[in-house]
Amino acid sequence: MIKRILYIINLIFALFLLLTYASAFVPPHIAPKFSILTFFYPILLFINISFIIFWLFTKWRYIIIPLIIILIRVDYIPTLFGMSSQKHRPPIENTDIKLLSYNVCSFHYNTEWNESKDKKIDSIFTYIKELNPSIISFQDYHSKRDKKSFHNRLVNTLGFKYYYTPRYNKYNISGNIIYSKYPIIQSGVLFPTKEASNSYIYSDIQINEQTTIRVINLHLTSYQLQDQDKEVFSKLKGGEIDPNMNEKTKPILQKLIWANSKRSYEVEELEPVINKSNMPTIVMGDFNDTPFSYTYKKLSKKLCDAFVAKGQGFGTTYNGDVPAYRIDYILYDKEYFKVKSFEREILEYSDHYPISTMLSLNLPKK
Numbered sequence: 001m002i003k004r005i006l007y008i009i010n011l012i013f014a015l016f017l018l019l020t021y022a023s024a025f026v027p028p029h030i031a032p033k034f035s036i037l038t039f040f041y042p043i044l045l046f047i048n049i050s051f052i053i054f055w056l057f058t059k060w061r062y063i064i065i066p067l068i069i070i071l072i073r074v075d076y077i078p079t080l081f082g083m084s085s086q087k088h089r090p091p092i093e094n095t096d097i098k099l100l101s102y103n104v105c106s107f108h109y110n111t112e113w114n115e116s117k118d119k120k121i122d123s124i125f126t127y128i129k130e131l132n133p134s135i136i137s138f139q140d141y142h143s144k145r146d147k148k149s150f151h152n153r154l155v156n157t158l159g160f161k162y163y164y165t166p167r168y169n170k171y172n173i174s175g176n177i178i179y180s181k182y183p184i185i186q187s188g189v190l191f192p193t194k195e196a197s198n199s200y201i202y203s204d205i206q207i208n209e210q211t212t213i214r215v216i217n218l219h220l221t222s223y224q225l226q227d228q229d230k231e232v233f234s235k236l237k238g239g240e241i242d243p244n245m246n247e248k249t250k251p252i253l254q255k256l257i258w259a260n261s262k263r264s265y266e267v268e269e270l271e272p273v274i275n276k277s278n279m280p281t282i283v284m285g286d287f288n289d290t291p292f293s294y295t296y297k298k299l300s301k302k303l304c305d306a307f308v309a310k311g312q313g314f315g316t317t318y319n320g321d322v323p324a325y326r327i328d329y330i331l332y333d334k335e336y337f338k339v340k341s342f343e344r345e346i347l348e349y350s351d352h353y354p355i356s357t358m359l360s361l362n363l364p365k366k
Helices: 002-023 033-056 060-072 076-080 115-131 150-156 227-237 245-275 294-299 306-310
Strands: 096-103 135-144 162-164 172-180 184-189 201-206 212-219 281-286 328-332 337-344 355-361
Touching: 002 033, 002 060, 033 060, 033 076, 033 245, 076 306, 096 115, 096 212, 096 281, 096 328, 115 150, 135 150, 135 212, 135 281, 150 162, 150 172, 162 184, 162 201, 172 184, 172 201, 172 212, 245 294, 294 328, 306 328, 306 337, 306 355, 328 337, 328 355
Parallel strands: 096 135, 212 281
Antiparallel strands: 096 355, 135 172, 162 172, 184 201, 201 212, 281 328, 337 355
């Protein structure tokens, strides 16, 4: 009797797992609440695997349905957990391009400037110097334009002579920016207008005489969570019991639903623009969404994920208590590129971790 009850419970969790798959195919602006299910995929996967292990030692026939449901989207597992055996950075060759994507949280621009903040910025600069990328995409960026600024050090010390951002004046740079050691021959804003801090920008970068690639830097709509919202997540993570938790989580759920819906409009505009590119394309940035979401499904439809190819472990890129999983990505066109390495560095200087990849040019033979 107990086994039957447990089996029914297992079937319920298996059904919910199936629904998480379906939620990635339904635009969140059509079914907003349905999109919340994508956050529960890792939990539901773990529960179903646990049941399968239990049934193997008790009643093996009960594994069939949960196992089939897991296998329906077994391709989700590599997007959650990287299985690469890469141990060292491979040597860089002439046909290789090293890229870095990093949401730097404006170097905490709104916080009081002090010696600690200077040290953080110096540490990020040192990290970039040691990583030695050839192309950088920053999101939520802010730098002054004076001689000692972060921007000036990148340009004059590290050799990023070419850069593009739509938001700058003679004093400051902010928003999204692309830095390159290779010449940028054309740049622009996809949409919306350049006044938006999370403008979707691109740069056409000339790698050599025969090859020009397009790099797109995205910063999609965030959840707009405030400190009090993050504190609720922190308490939930710590197992604290709060009698008013339902009231506190309600506005958070509303923000999650709103942001999911907003991003679904964004990606439906972005997808055709990205796909119509007639040159080797790389899309990277802060998508603010999980690998099990409608956002990821649309943007990775014709592009591959560098983490899936060479990532290790869970690869979480959000530095906080909010269970955001992996929300920063580097996507590439497999027809033109081959992944040699992927890294996520644990740096405590932003609310995101930087990600980098080394791509080898793999131009199709004519």
